[in-house]
Amino acid sequence: MKKADVDEFFYRLATADPEPTTELQYVNDYTLLVAVVLSAQATDIGVNKATRALFETVRTPQAMLELGEEGLKQHIKTIGLFNAKAKNVIALSRILVDEYGGEVPQSRDLLETLPGVGRKTANVVMNVAFGEETIAVDTHIFRVANRTGLARGKTPRAVEDRLEKVTPPPYRRHAHHWLILHGRYVCKARRPECWRCIVSTLCAFKPKTPAPARA
Template identity: 65%
Template sequence: MTPVVRKKKPVGRRRISLLSAAQIEEMFSRLKALNPKPTTELEFRTPYELLVAVTLSAQATDVGVNKATRKLFPVANTPQQIAALGVEGLKPYISTIGLYNTKAANVVAMAEQLIEHHGGEVPRERAALEALPGVGRKTANVVLNTAFGEPTMAVDTHIFRVANRTGLAPGKDVRAVEDGLVKVVPPAYLHDAHHWLILHGRYVCKARKPDCPHCAIRDLCRFKEKTPGDPATLAE
């Protein structure tokens, strides 16, 4: 059988050389070997805690969100308790997080909607999740994947960068990258791919100075502006 050749794909004014199916398989095999059971760095115990944490994490770091929820969740970690706190009661717990005024209003409104329409439970349907205040496609994908085990792909800035730099699934916007990743990531890796890619982007394939010399997939990556390292230890 003739192997499928993926042609170069334009991204803006650049043309990205795409990884082959065999290279993608090798990429995720290596990422899995390094981290067999990846998960989110947000701290949570229930689907509702995860939903709140992801909602708070927009334009904020996981570290900052965890600091806030460590104080919040022992006091209020159900829709009923959050609704009882109200917006003004919630604000002091999340005031260290960016956009906390808007997020407090969304989280309380979300709690009220969960109580009214879903019996206080987090729905596991995309449409129902995206109908909640403060919940967009990325948040819904994280909850569906991490809380309910669905093979979804939540594309943030890290995943967008990695997918474009490596030639894995380049795209001009996050939805294009999401659709591309769902199409090319082997089914065996799809559930955990979101976590591997976000962690790789956060700690190795960083925006300003990627740590190419210590990258496990450096020889597969299509990024031309790799940071230098010892040529004797790097496969090209």
């Protein structure tokens, strides 16, 4: 995609949604970290349902340790891979208490050392909690970037690096959310809804999906 088209691409997304944000529900930096860890291979809706009651009382690493692994499992058992995720959340909570005074470190490198936290999760936390211009490439962003021609790459990291290069400075703070939301609700995996896409004229995907016939 040409530079002028990239500028226009993000301009249209920004105009339609000036202040995008994560759809995960959280109350502070710690609960955000927990929610993102739980969201791996799960939907935000599913995670929100599971954490709604949890985050009413558990909002710090110490409170999570007091709840314990078995107690946490009872809250998140509807989420895929909940056994492994519960173990990771308890382990990372212990590290936060022992090594960081109960605070979430404002460093992607440090975040990636925590159990259950990979680059994508660290990027989300850095972006949402600390306002860093990071781009967490999930399946939605990977699909949108490749399908549209915005930032093609064979791996999530390759797409991330490309997006870092081509995204205009004014849009870097929110690029992550615009692309996720676009992929989640418009540029869908099985059938992109091109007929209602605000960036379809800039997109390399062909043939464009026509509007469904009316009954």
